[in-house]
Amino acid sequence: MFLGSREQILSAIKNLIQTPDADYGVAVAFWGNGSEALIPGQGAGRLICNLSHPGTNPYAVERIMAQPGIRMRQSSRLHAKVVVSNAGAIVGSANFSDAALGFEGQALGWNEAGVLLDPERDEFKQALDWFESTWEKAAEVAETDLAAAKENWKARGLPEAPEPLPNVNKPEATAVPEPSDRAPELYEEDIFEKKPFLRTSSNQMRMVSDTLQGLFDESVLGIERGSRDPKPKDKERYASAHAAHILWTASGQIAPTNITGIPFFRNPEEVAARSREMGTFDLVLSFIERLAHDPTLPVKPSIRYWAKIAQNQIRPQ
Numbered sequence: 444m445f446l447g448s449r450e451q452i453l454s455a456i457k458n459l460i461q462t463p464d465a466d467y468g469v470a471v472a473f474w475g476n477g478s479e480a481l482i483p484g485q486g487a488g489r490l491i492c493n494l495s496h497p498g499t500n501p502y503a504v505e506r507i508m509a510q511p512g513i514r515m516r517q518s519s520r521l522h523a524k525v526v527v528s529n530a531g532a533i534v535g536s537a538n539f540s541d542a543a544l545g546f547e548g549q550a551l552g553w554n555e556a557g558v559l560l561d562p563e564r565d566e567f568k569q570a571l572d573w574f575e576s577t578w579e580k581a582a583e584v585a586e587t588d589l590a591a592a593k594e595n596w597k598a599r600g601l602p603e604a605p606e607p608l609p610n611v612n613k614p615e616a617t618a619v620p621e622p623s624d625r626a627p628e629l630y631e632e633d634i635f636e637k638k639p640f641l642r643t644s645s646n647q648m649r650m651v652s653d654t655l656q657g658l659f660d661e662s663v664l665g666i667e668r669g670s671r672d673p674k675p676k677d678k679e680r681y682a683s684a685h686a687a688h689i690l691w692t693a694s695g696q697i698a699p700t701n702i703t704g705i706p707f708f709r710n711p712e713e714v715a716a717r718s719r720e721m722g723t724f725d726l727v728l729s730f731i732e733r734l735a736h737d738p739t740l741p742v743k744p745s746i747r748y749w750a751k752i753a754q755n756q757i758r759p760q
Contacts, residue, residue, distance in 0.1 A: 444559040452537050452557050453544045456481065459528040460488065467528035468574045472521045473498035475540030479506040487512045491581045493521040494592050497695040498538065498628065501592035508584065516581035517588065524557075525574060532560040532570040595695075598710075598756075627745040629694040634687040634746065651683045658740055659683040662733045663726055682726035685718040689731060690746060693753035715757040728757060 446452045460467040465486035472493040482488060490507065492499050494517040508515045526533040535557020537544055544555075560567040636652045651659075660666050664679060688698045689711040698708040708714045718724045734742055734750035742750075 444561075446533070446535065446557040446559055449537060449544050449555045452533065452535055452555055453481075455533055455557070455559050456526055456544075459526055459530050459533065460486070462486075462528075462530065465528055465530075467526070468578065469527075469539075470521060470523050470525045470574055470577050471537075471539045472496065472523065473538040473540060474503050474507070475500050475538070476503050478503050478539035479510070481539065481544070482507055482510055482513065484510060484512075488514070489578055490515045491521060491577060492517055492584075493519060494584060494588060495519045495595075495695070497595065498540075499592070501589055501596055504584065504592075505589055515584045516578065517584050518577065518581040521577070521581075523577070525570060527567075527571050527574045529562065531562050532567050533557050534560065534570060627743075627748055629690060629696075629745045629749050631691075633743055634690055651680070651687045655687060655746075656680075656683050658734070658742065659686065659730050662737065662740060663730045678721075678723060679726065681721055682718065682723035683730065685714055685721075685723055685727045686730045686734075688714045689727065689753050689757060690734075690749050693749045693756065694745075711753045711756045728754070731757065 446455055459465070460469070460481075461483045463486070465483065465488075467486065468489045468491075470491040473496065474492050475498075482490075490513060492504055492515065494501060494504060496519070504515065507513060524535050524537055535555065537555040537557065560570055632652070634652055634655050635649050637649060659679070659682070663682075688708050691698050692708050692714060693711045698714075700706065700708060702717070705713075705717070708717075715724060715727070718727045731750050731754050733740060734746055735754050736751075
């Protein structure tokens with residue numbers, strides 16, 4: 444059965460896991476505030492989250508783990524959204540967040556879809572086997588894991604509880620930062636692409652995407668997109684690259700580098716420190732702030748969201 448709305452998905456999840464004495468499993472990458480209300484107070488649940496990713500609110504995980512009959516594990520590679528029980532299985536797109544499932548009846552949110560599998564179907568058995576395998580590979584959530592996740596959460600300037608969603612009828616609504624458990628995932632292809640190191644070279648290197656470079660040229664340098672020769676070593680190209688790596692690390696990713704003595708960028712401040720050394724920081728900060736707040740820039744919600752998060756981590760105090 445196809446589930447074409449978050450209302451249908453939420454109703455189907457409740458039917459699978461909230462029946463008396465339910466024995467169920469949930470492998471969902473990201474958990475936000477309000478998700479604890481979905482977990483029933485009876486039955487036995489095995490839950491898997493991606494605790495190391497900033498898309499998961501560690502305070503929500505902590506509240507869920509305090510409920511009776513719950514076992515929680517974690518996997519840093521989990522991106523799936525799968526729910527299984529003896530009544531069936533759901534495979535879909537929705538994380539356990541308010542924006543995905545509307546725990547509080549919120550009208551705004553992502554367009555979600557999923558498939559409900561009947562327990563008599565072969566696909567259900569395959570989903571069940573997948574969950575069991577994923578559960579066995581996942582690690583228990585220790586107190587030290589929660590503590591580390593909370594520190595990372597706070598370091599990124601994310602609140603314990605979500606802020607109210609903006610009133611979309613007010614013109615100033617676009618200036619209000621989105622709540623943290625509605626964090627859209629940033630994909631590598633949103634900001635980077637592989638290009639030849641030299642025009643005549645077959646060697647590929649990761650560089651800022653043409654789209655992001657064009658936004659930088661237009662909004663920061665005031666020149667027409669695509670009109671400047673994107674030489675790999677000019678100062679402006681480094682500035683746009685620093686901005687891209689700040690977005691990438693703000694979203695919880697680690698960026699490998701070719702810089703001697705700096706094998707990785709692990710957080711936005713490490714990238715910002717490098718840009719200060721190279722004299723690009725003013726350009727970088729200007730671009731990040733424009734990505735965060737300039738409504739005329741045609742950027743994806745994920746880029747705008749993580750720019751809002753990143754600017755608070757790199758802006759001089």
